Amino acid sequence: xxxxxxxSTLALVLSAPCLHAQNHVYTTVEEAEAAGLDFTMxxxxxxxxxxxxxxxxxxxxALGDLSFRWVEYDGGLPGAxxxxxxxxxxxxxxxxxxxxxxxxxxxxxxxxxxxxMIQTKEGxxxxxxKVERKSPTLGKKPPEGAVVLFDGTHAEAxxxxxxxxxxxxxxxPTSKQAFGDHTIHLEFRTPFKPFARGxxxxxxxxxxxxxxxxxxxDSFGLEGKMDETGGVYSIKEPDLNMCLPPLSWQTxxxxxxxxxxxxxxxxxxxxxxxxxxxxxxxxxNLDLTHSTTxxxxxxxxxxxxxxxxxxxxxxxxxxxxxxxxxx
Numbered sequence: 001x002x003x004x005x006x007x008s009t010l011a012l013v014l015s016a017p018c019l020h021a022q023n024h025v026y027t028t029v030e031e032a033e034a035a036g037l038d039f040t041m042x043x044x045x046x047x048x049x050x051x052x053x054x055x056x057x058x059x060x061x062a063l064g065d066l067s068f069r070w071v072e073y074d075g076g077l078p079g080a081x082x083x084x085x086x087x088x089x090x091x092x093x094x095x096x097x098x099x100x101x102x103x104x105x106x107x108x109x110x111x112x113x114x115x116x117m118i119q120t121k122e123g124x125x126x127x128x129x130k131v132e133r134k135s136p137t138l139g140k141k142p143p144e145g146a147v148v149l150f151d152g153t154h155a156e157a158x159x160x161x162x163x164x165x166x167x168x169x170x171x172x173p174t175s176k177q178a179f180g181d182h183t184i185h186l187e188f189r190t191p192f193k194p195f196a197r198g199x200x201x202x203x204x205x206x207x208x209x210x211x212x213x214x215x216x217x218d219s220f221g222l223e224g225k226m227d228e229t230g231g232v233y234s235i236k237e238p239d240l241n242m243c244l245p246p247l248s249w250q251t252x253x254x255x256x257x258x259x260x261x262x263x264x265x266x267x268x269x270x271x272x273x274x275x276x277x278x279x280x281x282x283x284x285n286l287d288l289t290h291s292t293t294x295x296x297x298x299x300x301x302x303x304x305x306x307x308x309x310x311x312x313x314x315x316x317x318x319x320x321x322x323x324x325x326x327x
Contacts, residue, residue: 024193024195025191025192025193025313025314026039026191026192026193026247027191027192027247027314027316028247029247032192032247036066037066037094038062038063038064038065038066038194039062039192039194039247041060041062041068041099041111042060042061042062042068042220042245043059043060043130043131043132043245044057044058044059044060044077044130044131044132044133044244044245045057045058045059045060045116045128045129045130045131046058046076046077046080046128046129046131047118047126047127047128047129048076049081050075050076050077050080050081051075051076051081051083052075052081055074055075055076055081056072056073056074056075056076056118056128057072057073057075057076057077057078057080057081057082057131058070058071058072058073058109058116058128059071059073059077059220059221060111060116060221061220061221062192062194063091063194063195064194064195065093065194065195066093066094066099067091067092067093067094068091068092068093068094068099068111069089069090069091069221070088070089070090070091070092070101070109071086071088071089071221072086072087072088072089072090072103072109073086073087074087077131077133078240078241078242079240079242079278079280080131080133082240085223085224086223088103088104090102090103090109094111097112097113098110098111098112099111099112103118105121106121107119107120107121115127115128115129115130116128116130133244133278134248134249135244135249135250135251135278135279136279137185137251137253137276137278137279138187138249138251139187139319140185140251140253140319142185142321142323143323145323145324146321146322146323147177147321147322147323147324148320148321149175149177149306149320149321149322150169150317150318150319150320150321151319152167152168152318152319153167155169155173157175157176157177158173158174158175158176159173159174159175159176160172160173160174161173164316167318168189168316168317168318169308169316169317169318169320170314170316170317171204171308171309171310171311171313171314171315171316171317172308172309172310173307173308174210174296174305174306174307174308175305175306175307176305177305177322178209178302178303178304178305179209179256179303179304179305179306179322179324180258180303180324181256181257181258181324181325181326181327182208182256182322182323182324182325182327183253183254183255183256183322183323183327184206184208184252184253184254184256184306184320184321184322184323185251185252185253185319185320185321185322186206186251186252186254186317186319186320187249187250187251187252187317187318187319187320188204188206188216188249188250188251188252188315188316188317189247189248189249189250189315189316189317189318190202190204190216190217190218190246190247190250190313190315191218191246191247191313191314191315192218192246192247193218193246193313196218199217199227199311200312200313201217201218201246201313202216202217202218202246202313202315203216203217203309203311203312203313203315204216204217204308204309204310204311204313204315205233205292205308205309205311206252206254206306206307206308206309207292207295207296207306207307207308207309208254208256208271208273208306209256209258209271209297209303209304209305209306210295210296210297210304210305210306210307211271211291211292211295211297211298211299211304212232212235212256212271212273212288212291212292212295213232213233213292213294213295213309214230214231214232214233214252214254214273214275214283215227215228215229215230215231215232215233216229216309216315217229217243218243218246219241219243220243220244220245220246222241222243223241224237224238224240224241225237226238228241228243229241229242229243229250229277230242230243230275230277230282230283232273232275232283232286232288232292233292233293233294234290234292234293235286235288235289235290235292236283236286238275238277238282238283239281239282239283239284240280240282242277242278242280242282243277243278244278249318250277250278251276251277251278251279252275252276252277253275253276253279254273254274254275254276255273255274255327256271256272256273256327257271257272257273257326257327258271258303259271259288259299259301260301261300261301265300265301267299270287270288270289271288271299272285272286272287272288273285273286273288274286274327294309295307306320306322
């Protein structure tokens with residue numbers, strides 16, 4: 001994944017009053033930025049060459065009212081050098097114009113309007129750069145033979161399809177066309193809900209054949225469970241948490257092989273899928289032992305449509321296309 005690194009500079013002051021209303025939902029970057037530092041200061045920070053000794057990645061998660069979570073990875077950020085799970089998970093609130101996170105080794109992680117640093121026990125300072133990552137498949141064009149389900153102009157390929165004034169597909173529709181084996185590309189954006197937690201934080205889902213869900217959720221900075229983005233609900237957690245911050249455009253690229261049934265309707269082979277989240281493989285030829293509990297359709301031999309779950313959150317979609325046939 002391409003990494004663009006720049007030092008974070010913040011024009012606002014940490015001690016400014018929080019402008020977020022409890023449980024308010026922000027659906028655009030402009031709206032979230034105007035509301036205050038909760039959104040502006042969250043994001044990904046890194047120092048060092050990814051994967052090299054001494055490299056470090058930190059995800060700052062906004063929790064509302066100028067409270068934040070510091071999620072730390074040795075080696076760099078997930079998918080860019082991180083060595084396994086997070087090694088630190090610390091919460092702190094802004095006070096006296098700064099946010100201080102007490103690290104286990106006695107040093108401090110410090111978030112200021114000028115950016116982020118680590119202050120060692122000896123008083124030395126290590127500056128971290130803010131990292132703005134984008135999926136390498138963002139904006140990927142449909143190849144010859146693809147079925148375009150949504151290109152931003154209309155929702156005629158969907159039952160219950162609705163389009164926002166700025167050309168985005170609203171969560172909740174089902175494709176009119178059904179598919180067997182296929183490859184799908186889809187781009188999604190979760191809202192920013194700083195006071196929400198867990199499954200109320202940008203929840204939706206991409207259902208292959210309306211049967212098997214790979215979760216859509218604001219999972220930025222979380223553990224990476226099966227009910228978080230990249231996870232296949234009720235079957236398996238993602239191999240790593242590649243979820244980007246809320247209001248970032250993110251991508252799913254999924255190779256799906258349908259379940260097989262004999263003439264009597266008995267299943268002879270489970271469905272399988274390989275899932276790339278933001279260009280990084282998070283599920284590798286996963287054996288889908290059963291359909292998702294809340295799926296609109298149960299397992300069966302017939303082709304079935306794509307379903308984008310409505311779970312009461314304003315999740316938006318764009319650039320959706322399918323290549324029918326075995327991946």
